[in-house]
Amino acid sequence: MAAETSDQYETLQIQYPPSHRRGPLPLPPVSRWALGSVLAVGTGGFLVLGAALAALVTLYVQGQAELREARTELLAAGAPLLPPNSPRSPGETPAAAQRRKDQLGRWLQGLALGWRYHQGSIYFFSSERKRWDDAQLACRASHAHLTSITSAEEQEYLARESRGGTYWIGLVATGPGGSWHWVDGSSYSSAQSFWAAGQPDNSDHGEWGRESCAQIHPVGNSLWNDHNCNFTFFWICKRDLSGP
Template sequence: MLATSLIFTFVYLFSGQLCLAETRYGYEYIPDVDGWLRLYTVPSTWANARLRCQLEGGTLASPQSNPLAAAMMKMMGENGQNLNIVYTGINANIAKDDYMTIDGLPLSNISLKWAAGEPNNCENSEECLVMNGAGELADVNCSRVFGYFCFKKSAKMSKTKCDTWDSDYQLDPRTGSCYKFHTAQHNWHRAALTCRAEQAHLAVINSDTEARVLKKLFAKYPREKNIQNGDWRTIFGETFAEAGFETWSVNEPNNYLGNEFCGTMHRNGRLNDFSCDIKTVFICEITPLGKEILDGHQHRVIKVRRGKRVTRVR
C-alpha cells in the first residue's frame, strides 16, 4: 500500500507508560530581546534539539546578544537540576570550521568567550558549540547529548482559537476539535513528535462523525498532489515560503534513490532535490548590508539586514 493512501492516528501498542512532554507551557518571556526562551533539561543530540525547536515554531537558541546570553545563563542557574552545559544553535555542519547560528549569523558577529583550551576540534569531529553556566563556549561532537534552549519570537507566541501558535489548525464544530493535515511524510514517532510540538496529538477517532470529518479532510489532499518530500529549509533556517520562492520542477522533489537532501535549480529556474555528494556548478550571492532593492513586480522595497531580506511595502 502506498504511504500516501494512509495517515497516522494515535494508535500504538506498547508496554509500560507513554511519557509525553508538555509543550503548552515552559517558555519565559525575555523583554530585552522581545522573545521567549524554553529550557529543555532532558539531554539530546544537537540534531534532535534543533528538530524539537523547529517543530515548535522556534529555533535552537544561540547567545547572539548579551541580553539573550544573560537570560540563558540565568535560567541555567535557576533550573535546580545542576544543568551546567547546553547546546547552542551555533554549528559548522554546512561548511567545516565555518561556524554560524541557525539563522545564518556568523560566529565573528557574536560577542563570546571560549572556555579554557577551547576550541580544540578534538579528533577533527567537533562541529557544534555548547555553552556553560558562565557563558563560555566549547566545541563538541554533535552526537553528544546536552540540554538546550528553544527561542521563539513574540510574534510566534500568540495563540489561536485552537489554543496553539499554529494558525494552520482549523476548528470543526461537528467534533469541537481542531485539525491540521501535514503534507510532509514521517514515520509514526516523528509524526507524534510533530503534533506534540504544535501543542496537539495524533488524531484519535472517537466517533463515526469524527471519522467522516477526517475522511473529508484527507480527501482534500489527493495521493498525487500536495504531498511533500521532507521539510525543506534554506541555510538561514527559513522555509521556502518564508524565503519567498517555493516552485519545484515537475515531479520534484522525489528523493530519487532515497538520498536527495540538498537543493539545486534546473535551467528552467525551478527547484530540484539532489544528492549532497554529487559535484555540480554553483552560484554564490552577496547582498550589501543596508542595500535597498526595488522589486518592480511586487512594488515593494526589500531592506537587507545581516544577509537577510526584510520586506516593507512602499
C-alpha cells in the first residue's frame, strides 16, 4: 500500500508475535396488572422463540439447497452419490466407498458449521482476525487453504460475500524476487489477477518488512491489495470439491 494512502491503516493494531407446615401454602393474590405483565412477557417469549425457529428453518433450507447443488456437481464429476451410510455401489471398492463417505461427511459437517458452497468449493469467512501465517494454519486445521481466486466469476462471488470487509487470501510473495503464488498450488497469472490500481506496491513497514501477503480490500470494490503479513485481518478458507 503506497504511503499516501496508508493513513487508513493507522488505527490497525499489529498483533505480536423445609418447612414443617402441612398442606399447601396459600397462593398470594395476583393483581390484574401482574397477570397482564406475565401474559405479555409470555407472548414476547413466544415471539422470540418463533423468530429463532424461523431463522433455523431458513438456515436448514439454505443448507439443504447448497448440499443438493454440491451433490449435483459431485455427480457431474463422476463421483458415486449415495448417502454417507449407504452400502457400496456396484463395482466400487471398499477403499473408494470409504473415501466417498468421508468426503460427503466432511462436506455435510462444513455446511453445518457455516461454510458456504459455491461452484465446486466451500468457503469459510472468519469472524476473528489473525496474521497471515496464523490464518493459513487455521485453514489447514480444517483441511483447507487460504482461498485462491482464479476466475473473474470467483472474484465477483468473494467480493460480494465479503460485504466490504478486508480478508486475507492465499496469495503470497516469496523468494529473492518476491514472486507471487497461491498456497493451495493453483497457478498464478498476472494476466488473470485482480489487483487494485497501483497494487501490489511492496510498501516498506520498517522492521516488520515489506508487503508480501495479499488481501481482498474494500477499496476498489474488493480488489486485491498487498499488505504486511504481520497485521491482523479476517480471512477466507477454501476447500475444493476434489480435495481430500
